[in-house]
Amino acid sequence: MTAFLDDRRLLRGPWQAFERDVARLLMHAGFEDVRVVGGSGDKGADVLGVKNGETWVVQCKHTTSAPAPKTAVQEVVDAGTFYKANRMIVATSRAIGGGIEAEVDRLRRIGITVELLDPARLLRLSKEVDEYTGTRRDLRPYQTEAVNRFREGLTDTGKAQAVLATGLGKTVVMAEVVADLYRDQLIPHNRVLVLADKVELVRQLQFGFWQQLPKWIPTHLLSSSETPSFFEGVTFATVQSVIGRLDDLPDFGLVLVDEAHHIGSRTFRSAIDALEPPMVGGVTATPWRGDGFDIDELIGKPLIQLGISDGLQHGFLCEVDYRLLADNIDWKFVQDISAHNYSLNQLNKRLLMPTRDEEAARLIAEAFISEKRRGGIVFSPTVDHAEAFSGVLRGYGLRAEAISSRHEPRERDQLMAMFRRGDIDLLASVDLFNEGVDVPDVDLIAFMRATHSRRIFVQQLGRGLRISDGKDKVIVLDFVTDLRRMAEVVELEKSASGPIERLPLGQNLISFRDASAGSFMLEWLKDQADLMLREGDPQLEIPRFEFPAPTQSGNVQ
Structure with a gap:
């Protein structure tokens, strides 16, 4: 069975995707809490993980030709001190060079242990880890029904919409539908595009999908600052980045829209019209739009509609x-x-x-x-x-x-x-x-x-x-x-x-x-x-408090 981390990622990156794949590898290895923290102010850390009460800090170095520099070792030591880590690891996309090995040996002699994850070990681990993460969520009965109806809508009509209140698992439902369609080889071109309107939301969607996807489905991120090196698997993208790269994008067999009430905007409609996917679907907690646009025109009528009432009544x-x-x-x-x-x-x-x-x-x-x-x-x-x-x-x-x-x-x-x-x-x-x-x-x-x-x-x-x-x-x-x-x-x-x-x-x-x-x-x-009534203002019913009844009374006293 193949895995999301393979030679294509190691050779072509991009470096941000390499960091995320290392984080996903930790999730499949049973880590309870995994975070990508790389960036300015990261204190030398790129990925943090917790397993069995121990904190691991990982410095990820993706290079295209030369081995990673030996400075990576001191960076991870600094990060380990800052985050009070129990284990310090340097992960590299190229074979370990002599400079890093010498630096690791020097630190070992003074009692500091830094571990190395070279490409060979990363690939071996990606084959050995479990197919699913330990944080994979079991589907609740209504989620199973939502997955089945959503999938049926996509395969039968090419459209699907689900309305699920916040907290009822919209991301879980989308990820399970994608996994099911991949298992049955029903996604044309073997490519899925998940659209949202904010970079923060796109990143969170990718992490959410990881919990439900099997390890053999790779994921990518497309934004103003990052372009995937290949597109097989699931690509998470801001709609703005898609509009700016329409001529460079491949065909996608399925396009999903998170927070699908946005699908009525000119930007989303332009993107979907240009992509012409054979299947398009969306999920939302709030299907109303202030401009009156009916999102059912693009993704069909809701196949399942569960609101706050259902979540409260069933303890979800x-x-x-x-x-x-x-x-x-x-x-x-x-x-x-x-x-x-x-x-x-x-x-x-x-x-x-x-x-x-x-x-x-x-x-x-x-x-x-x-x-x-x-x-x-x-x-x-x-x-x-x-x-x-x-x-x-x-x-x-x-x-x-x-x-x-x-x-x-x-x-x-x-x-x-x-x-x-x-x-x-x-x-x-x-x-x-x-x-x-x-x-x-x-x-x-x-x-x-x-x-x-x-x-x-x-x-x-x-x-x-x-x-x-x-x-x-x-x-x-x-x-x-x-x-x-x-x-x-x-x-x-x-x-x-x-x-x-x-x-x-x-x-x-x-x-x-x-x-x-x-x-x-x-x-x-x-x-x-x-x-679910409408986007407009409700009609005010004036309460009867400590004054005579108004002309049109309400029932709250």
């Missing part, structure tokens, strides 16, 4: 403790306006619910510390706000950082690695976490920005819905200053099955805790019909 998504915090609400004004049936836009122009950043930071810190949260995300209205607000959070003793498009990709990678390790408590962002970011340990979300888009709201909330070991629930602190979010919360009464509770309002900061907005919000999240 974690519980939500939703807390709506607001202050200075002029309900007398709302009473007057409701009688005239003013629109949400008109209400928003005249009524806001401001919450000062200082007070919000205090409440976030209080919840994070007192309820022993592991990691949190703050959604800010602007990048400037994210940077300023992270500073306010640090004033309350939290390790907080902003992450945005102002950072270079490598800087964002470093921040995400620190966040996943637990070295950062909270990250403040605007839209970077809307799609594709897999951070299952996140158990606190704070909304400091209003969004008028159900798709964005559900995407952002979905960052906290993934389950992980030791995670009891996700706490959502909603500080938005827009009445439309109130409309969303009021609309949840349509699906609330518990007793209706009277919520008195005053002039001070008001917190809707577990017994009120928290439980109602959970029921609203379970209302799949509402979540």
